[in-house]
Amino acid sequence: MPVLQTAIDPASEEFTARRAEYLERISEIDAEHAKAVAAGGPRYVQRHRERGKLLARERIEMLLDPAAPFMELSPLAAWGTDFHVGGSLVTGIGVVEGVECAILAHEPTVKGGTGNPYSVRKFLRLFDIAKENNLPLICLVESGGADLPTQSEIFVPGGRQFRDLTEASASGRPVISLVFGNSTAGGAYVPGMSDYTVMVKEGAKVFLAGPPLVKMATGEVSDDESLGGAEMHARTSGLADYLAVDEMDAIRIGRQIVSRLNWRKAGPEPSLPADPPVHPIQDLPGIVPVDIKQPFDPLEVIGRLVDGSRFDEFKPLYGTSLVTGWASIQGYPVGILANARGILFSEESQKAAQFIQLANQIDVPLVFLQNVTGFMVGKEYEQNGIIKHGAMMINAVSNSRVPHLTINMGASYGAGNYGMCGRAYGPRFLFSWPNSKTAVMGGQQLAGVMSIVARQAAAARGVEFDEAADTALREKIETQIDTESIAPFMSGKVYDDGIIDPRDTRTILGYCLSIVSNQSIEGVKNAFGVFRM
Known part of the structure; x- marks a missing residue:
């Protein structure tokens, strides 16, 4: 299996600044x-x-x-x-x-x-x-x-x-x-x-x-x-x-x-070499930005979580905003889905649905690494079937029967939260990183939508739009959404299973994989319901 390479320079100014900011968080x-x-x-x-x-x-x-x-x-x-x-x-x-x-x-x-x-x-x-x-x-x-x-x-x-x-x-x-x-x-x-x-x-x-x-x-x-x-x-x-x-x-x-319980695990034992990653997991605070608007390469994260940094990427040239592939963590085989650029297009949705089916076919747990702003919108994408393709991905996630483990690395917005196995979709465990946010959309975007709707309503009634009131309302909405989407707020509501230090992620995922193996692991076979093609 290929070993992931890294482009990270721990001595760089960008890395040092990101690390210091993340450690503060x-x-x-x-x-x-x-x-x-x-x-x-x-x-x-x-x-x-x-x-x-x-x-x-x-x-x-x-x-x-x-x-x-x-x-x-x-x-x-x-x-x-x-x-x-x-x-x-x-x-x-x-x-x-x-x-x-x-x-x-x-x-x-x-x-x-x-x-x-x-x-x-x-x-x-x-x-x-x-x-x-x-x-x-x-x-x-x-x-x-x-x-x-x-x-x-x-x-x-x-x-x-x-x-x-x-x-x-x-x-x-x-x-x-x-x-x-x-x-x-x-x-x-x-x-x-x-x-x-x-x-x-x-x-x-x-x-x-x-x-x-x-x-x-x-x-x-x-x-x-x-x-x-x-x-x-x-x-x-x-x-x-x-x-x-x-x-x-x-x-x-x-x-x-x-x-004296005579207890035995019903699931599989680790079956692959559990050697540590080639790239140090201690680098993660310098790789992942606190500001979720800043991009980062999920392969740099995967290379610090999986055994020997080995990752067999599936469909690497298709739907490149979503990384999918096979690896192992602490000796347990896993399939991984990780957001690369935040947005899910039709190609990414179809790729995910196929990958989830394959994992169920071979009874392998799935790890979802979330950093998603949602499914793509716009006339071109609607005409190309983003709704039915997004539904295909969500259908696959909903009906998959292998264990799902979810890590929110950054953003988890809109229906992207659903497609990437948010809490409502029953992951066995879901943990958040300190920088993560979860909401319908970002505060600025939501405030903008509300402003547009109010402006259109005023025009339809033939009344003058109150710009000052609109500005005040936008600020209020942004503050509210930004406050209610942060990791401690979501964890306080018990919408995740805890906020973890990224450097502990491999250990926690390995332990979770051991825990889910107390139950037999059997994927669904040919019973995903109707995929709208």
């Missing part, structure tokens, strides 16, 4: 991640420790195999809202006793671990990932239930978690709950619907209604321990399968349970 994202890691802040962290308890991330660290990776998901959930960054939860994929598991940990130092609307989005996303990739689920429980002031946004969608837990068990994916503290109201159903439940003695409290609510509802006077204590559930109700003496013992028991 990475630092800004790191600062936002630090807010999530800080949990509830020094005061609440100290109070939690004084109770002899571990923090959520410490529990996860103790649960994982030594030196095992943990791919945290949606760490910036709720960014830009009144809720704490992180959504009062830590979620991700980690290796326990050699088994890749989906892990959820409540963050009790943030409002007692109570769930808000972004917590719901976050844990439902984790459950979807666990289902799609056939992963066991481990819940590290300490939560006061729902954040009651926002119950109208939580109660209805949040109920899906209980359905998902029971469906996981029914499909043979074990659910394990380790209960460290309160698990009240709806939260009591998490251990109740788990296959295995471990409770910490004198720590876990599991009940549908605590003593105050019981008294209000029935007049009965009770205490925490007799109503829902760990020892009561272990000896009397039978809800607890194991009684742990402390938190570390609960984690030990949890690992022991996983070791």
Whole structure:
């Protein structure tokens, strides 16, 4: 397979300037991640420790195999809202006793671990990932239930978690709950619907209604321990399968349970040499501009992500605004689609549809490297069939059954977001780079469209167009769109699985390919629906 060459000069002035600007953007994202890691802040962290308890991330660290990776998901959930960054939860994929598991940990130092609307989005996303990739689920429980002031946004969608837990068990994916503290109201159903439940003695409290609510509802006077204590559930109700003496013992028991699951991956193992790229991945911050209007060569990115920088390009002379080809990442074969100049024409759309069909024919996962402004518009392109050709590409993406992994490297605008497998098209994982933006179109373009429409409406009514008001409206729209399209905003809405440093992309893609291999990989054969030719 050909080895990609590079035209990058790390000593050049352009490279140095781009790198410095990009590293500054990475630092800004790191600062936002630090807010999530800080949990509830020094005061609440100290109070939690004084109770002899571990923090959520410490529990996860103790649960994982030594030196095992943990791919945290949606760490910036709720960014830009009144809720704490992180959504009062830590979620991700980690290796326990050699088994890749989906892990959820409540963050009790943030409002007692109570769930808000972004917590719901976050844990439902984790459950979807666990289902799609056939992963066991481990819940590290300490939560006061729902954040009651926002119950109208939580109660209805949040109920899906209980359905998902029971469906996981029914499909043979074990659910394990380790209960460290309160698990009240709806939260009591998490251990109740788990296959295995471990409770910490004198720590876990599991009940549908605590003593105050019981008294209000029935007049009965009770205490925490007799109503829902760990020892009561272990000896009397039978809800607890194991009684742990402390938190570390609960984690030990949890690992022991996983070791006895007799778990095997259903998908393929790496089959190709996993040698590192010839070109250093550390170059990426100097290759990719922060300003998404500036072009860059996706082959320079691919050459720093794939094994040995080897890439067998498919149709290199046709539809050159989209790069397609075959490679491997950490030994796993992949097909790659990467935008070269942002716009998708008819040729690129047809090329993509054929390539996606080929990947399904040979059961190979697809990696989408987005930097797309949309499908081309204009009379010539409409007459040449851009709609039906764009629909062909979107049809192929929609009906493809091999795993899709998406990285937003820059722009992800308009229907190009759909064609390049945005969130609505079900990629197994979707990560964003710090410079990326996602929207219907750029702020300047959208403001211009609104201005043209308003100007035409004024002319149709025969009234004078208010230029000053138009200028003010355009500025307002540009500001709004630019604010709502940036990576932290999209990540805050849980529209991606996290913002990553480009230099971590190869590692993350390799881990994702290992995760998707927990499920058998079988592409769709001759069932893509009708392609409008």
